[in-house]
Amino acid sequence: MATATLARRIGTAIKTAARNKGLTREGPWYTPHMAAASRAILERLPLVDLILEVRDARIPLSSAYEALRKYPSSSRKIIVLNKMDLANQAELKAWMKLFDQQNFISYGVNSHNKDNIKEFLNFIQARIRELKKTDHSRYTATVMLIGIPNVGKSALANSLHQVGRISAAEKGRLKHTTVSPEPCETKDISSLKIGSHPNIYILDTPGVLPPEIPDVDICSKLALTETWASHLPCLISKFMKQSNFGFFPFTGAVEECLVGRKKLAQYFLAILNSNNEYKKWEKLSIKENDGSSIDCKSECLSSLEVDRRQKRQYPADHTQDFVVNNVRRILFDIVSCFERNKENVEEMMNLIMAQFNALQDAFQVFTEFDKDAHEKVAAKLLNLYRTGRLGQYSLDVLPRHTQ
Numbered sequence: 001m002a003t004a005t006l007a008r009r010i011g012t013a014i015k016t017a018a019r020n021k022g023l024t025r026e027g028p029w030y031t032p033h034m035a036a037a038s039r040a041i042l043e044r045l046p047l048v049d050l051i052l053e054v055r056d057a058r059i060p061l062s063s064a065y066e067a068l069r070k071y072p073s074s075s076r077k078i079i080v081l082n083k084m085d086l087a088n089q090a091e092l093k094a095w096m097k098l099f100d101q102q103n104f105i106s107y108g109v110n111s112h113n114k115d116n117i118k119e120f121l122n123f124i125q126a127r128i129r130e131l132k133k134t135d136h137s138r139y140t141a142t143v144m145l146i147g148i149p150n151v152g153k154s155a156l157a158n159s160l161h162q163v164g165r166i167s168a169a170e171k172g173r174l175k176h177t178t179v180s181p182e183p184c185e186t187k188d189i190s191s192l193k194i195g196s197h198p199n200i201y202i203l204d205t206p207g208v209l210p211p212e213i214p215d216v217d218i219c220s221k222l223a224l225t226e227t228w229a230s231h232l233p234c235l236i237s238k239f240m241k242q243s244n245f246g247f248f249p250f251t252g253a254v255e256e257c258l259v260g261r262k263k264l265a266q267y268f269l270a271i272l273n274s275n276n277e278y279k280k281w282e283k284l285s286i287k288e289n290d291g292s293s294i295d296c297k298s299e300c301l302s303s304l305e306v307d308r309r310q311k312r313q314y315p316a317d318h319t320q321d322f323v324v325n326n327v328r329r330i331l332f333d334i335v336s337c338f339e340r341n342k343e344n345v346e347e348m349m350n351l352i353m354a355q356f357n358a359l360q361d362a363f364q365v366f367t368e369f370d371k372d373a374h375e376k377v378a379a380k381l382l383n384l385y386r387t388g389r390l391g392q393y394s395l396d397v398l399p400r401h402t403q
């Protein structure tokens with residue numbers, strides 16, 4: 001309830017900011033470059049043998065490729081739920097079951113996992129053999145990856161190319177497409193070989209969003225997963241680069257962004273606080289380890305004190321693992337002794353602010369020297385969430401009848 005309200009507030013703020021920036025009804029992300037890429041992709045769609053619609057496994061519905069809605073379930077299309085290592089596994093399974101009931105073929109992958117990619121490549125090869133209805137292997141098939149920005153199309157293309165080339169024992173230099181944590185990295189359509197006998201080529205394409213995103217919930221989920229740049233400046237500067245689709249300087253207010261990191265980090269904390277994932281971190285709790293008790297009525301101050309004590313114990317340790325465990329412990333300690341109603345937005349915000357204050361120490365961000373302390377905490381927290389170090393979450397809620 002509180003999480004949904006925060007999500008709606010963020011989505012509405014994004015839409016308002018987008019409307020204020022755009023001269024037309026289209027969002028400022030829908031640049032001429034994106035429109036050109038969208039047309040180029042749609043032109044090629046009928047020509048390819050297999051379409052892999054890549055979605056983010058954390059948002060299997062919100063990350064759908066709008067233009068593909070006109071192509072209903074088809075044996076030529078597979079919904080690839082990438083980044084499955086970041087999603088709640090039980091919910092991902094339930095989503096795949098739902099897609100199956102709707103006659104869509106879906107497949108969960110982690111582009112960074114070689115074994116998983118090998119299995120997926122076998123699956124693609126089997127689908128192509130089935131579609132071509134032939135056993136002889138002297139034909140060429142093309143597979144096209146399409147999806148919204150940052151869902152991992154290029155990472156998947158590279159991994160399939162790497163695995164396919166090795167299994168085909170081919171010589172020559174390994175090609176690759178550019179992978180980046182920021183959206184809208186890929187500018188052009190490029191092709192990589194992923195199999196021999198038959199020859200299979202995969203087309204990597206630029207990420208495309210629809211010109212309008214009417215649903216405010218979808219806006220906030222895209223911003224949190226960074227499938228969509230919440231930070232407009234990076235989006236704009238990327239679009240100013242040269243590509244086959246032309247050179248399109250954007251003259252918007254480059255210093256502004258659609259939604260601040262602090263708001264997104266608050267949204268993430270609301271999700272974390274309403275979920276069971278943090279309970280896995282109980283072992284890290286100081287309360288557990290040294291038997292000392294935290295005064296739950298002033299949870300924020302107590303947690304800071306505990307944090308200081310731990311720092312005295314390990315003064316020189318600033319390794320990533322230490323920081324991650326420290327952050328988990330702080331979040332666990334504060335949320336687990338919060339006794340107020342987390343469904344109430346104001347109470348949830350109090351909890352979140354206590355966590356923000358306590359995290360300043362963990363991230364070595366000190367208010368005395370820094371006016372933007374909370375912005376910095378937010379950036380570091382979002383980074384940990386987006387790289388999966390703060391648990392696995394699914395943001396799209398399954399339809400009630402499937403739960």
Ligand SMILES: Nc1nc2c(ncn2[C@@H]2O[C@H](COP(=O)(O)OP(=O)(O)OP(=O)(O)O)[C@@H](O)[C@H]2O)c(=O)[nH]1
Pocket residue numbers: 082083084085086109110111112147148149150151152153154155156178179180181182183184185186187205206207208387388
């Ligand atoms: N955890 C995790 N991260 C992934 C996975 N696949 C890709 N990524 C990361 O997601 C980010 C985006 O990956 P890209 O391959 O550049 O995404 P894209 O869809 O090609 O993005 P655009 O070209 O901008 O449309 C990068 O930081 C990747 O390392 C995955 O399966 N798991």
Ligand SMILES: [Mg+2]
Pocket residue numbers: 153154155178179185186205206207
């Ligand atoms: Mg790409």
